[in-house]
Amino acid sequence: MSLLDYFKKSKASSASLAKERLQILVAHERSSRNQPSYLPQLQKELLEVIRKYVNVEQDAISVNFEQNDTQETLELNIVLPEHQTKIS
Amino acid sequence: MARIIVVTSGKGGVGKTTTSAAIAMGLAKKGHKTAVIDFDVGLRNLDLIMGCERRVVYDFVNVINGEATLNQALIRDKNCNLLYILPASQTRDKDALSQEGVGKILDELKKDFKYIVCDSPAGIEKGAHLAMYFADDAFIVTNPEVSSVRDSDRMLGILSSKSRRAEQNEEPIREYLLLSRYSPDRVKLGEMLSVDDVQEILSLHLLGVIPESKSVLNASNSGTPVILDEKSDAGQAYADIVARYLGEDRPHRFIDEKKGLFGKLFGGK
Numbered sequence: 001m002s003l004l005d006y007f008k009k010s011k012a013s014s015a016s017l018a019k020e021r022l023q024i025l026v027a028h029e030r031s032s033r034n035q036p037s038y039l040p041q042l043q044k045e046l047l048e049v050i051r052k053y054v055n056v057e058q059d060a061i062s063v064n065f066e067q068n069d070t071q072e073t074l075e076l077n078i079v080l081p082e083h084q085t086k087i088s
Numbered sequence: 089m090a091r092i093i094v095v096t097s098g099k100g101g102v103g104k105t106t107t108s109a110a111i112a113m114g115l116a117k118k119g120h121k122t123a124v125i126d127f128d129v130g131l132r133n134l135d136l137i138m139g140c141e142r143r144v145v146y147d148f149v150n151v152i153n154g155e156a157t158l159n160q161a162l163i164r165d166k167n168c169n170l171l172y173i174l175p176a177s178q179t180r181d182k183d184a185l186s187q188e189g190v191g192k193i194l195d196e197l198k199k200d201f202k203y204i205v206c207d208s209p210a211g212i213e214k215g216a217h218l219a220m221y222f223a224d225d226a227f228i229v230t231n232p233e234v235s236s237v238r239d240s241d242r243m244l245g246i247l248s249s250k251s252r253r254a255e256q257n258e259e260p261i262r263e264y265l266l267l268s269r270y271s272p273d274r275v276k277l278g279e280m281l282s283v284d285d286v287q288e289i290l291s292l293h294l295l296g297v298i299p300e301s302k303s304v305l306n307a308s309n310s311g312t313p314v315i316l317d318e319k320s321d322a323g324q325a326y327a328d329i330v331a332r333y334l335g336e337d338r339p340h341r342f343i344d345e346k347k348g349l350f351g352k353l354f355g356g357k
Contacts, residue, residue, distance in 0.1 A: 013278025
């Protein structure tokens, strides 16, 4: 590596930033690519039902669909608030 | 057996038509009878890049509608008698192309041609869908730039789920990466995604790197596919790509920057 390269690489390059952002984005988009189309609607309706009982945030629910050769898994994850106030 | 190649990208302006013209010419120059079809209905430009815009009488949609025969619509290239161009229609009717109509034309072309190159329009609408639907091979033209890489990945998803081969559970479309408008100097400075970066993100087989080159504009100005400019870097890059596609083993070029005297003295390596 030459002396010039040393100065060039001293700050984080915009290309490495681009790569990092793309890797995250592409991984995310690929994982949602094979999901069934009803998933967003399912997520929305589940949230409505849960909110009748527990005061959760909009993003408290994650619905994940995974597929391998033998089975399909629907994973539902609900994060409850730390001090939940029951709706009486 | 004829092979159908789609040249696609998702994003516009990355070099699909330039690439379609260059590789179709390259395949024909290698002795294979080749047809190149413009799928960009309403915005045809392949004719202009191939320099046959004044010889267009009938087009793709005329043939689908039975208003002309395929032989009437096909334009023989002025530089190579094994190359034929099927121009797109300038109609504004978005539904002018039908899957059935396109399928029939491709079947007819397959009897007579070795390679059929489909120049896809940008986007993921009907024209782009039909351009890739019947493909055996896909050339993904990508620029080393975030939006282009993302759109290419999206196209890969569509190729693997919405194509004829995918729907009929056949062997999947063979996908190749063509990285265009590449500037090794800017990669060196950390200003541009490198070929390794793009390959890592898309995990595609690299068919070739086409450097950012003045010769591309010169070629389109005069209506001659850039591959005919044998002295130019882009022309040579496309010639390599065609040779690799046909099975020749050629080392990759245009990935490292050209070193000037200053670079040779101080660049080291």
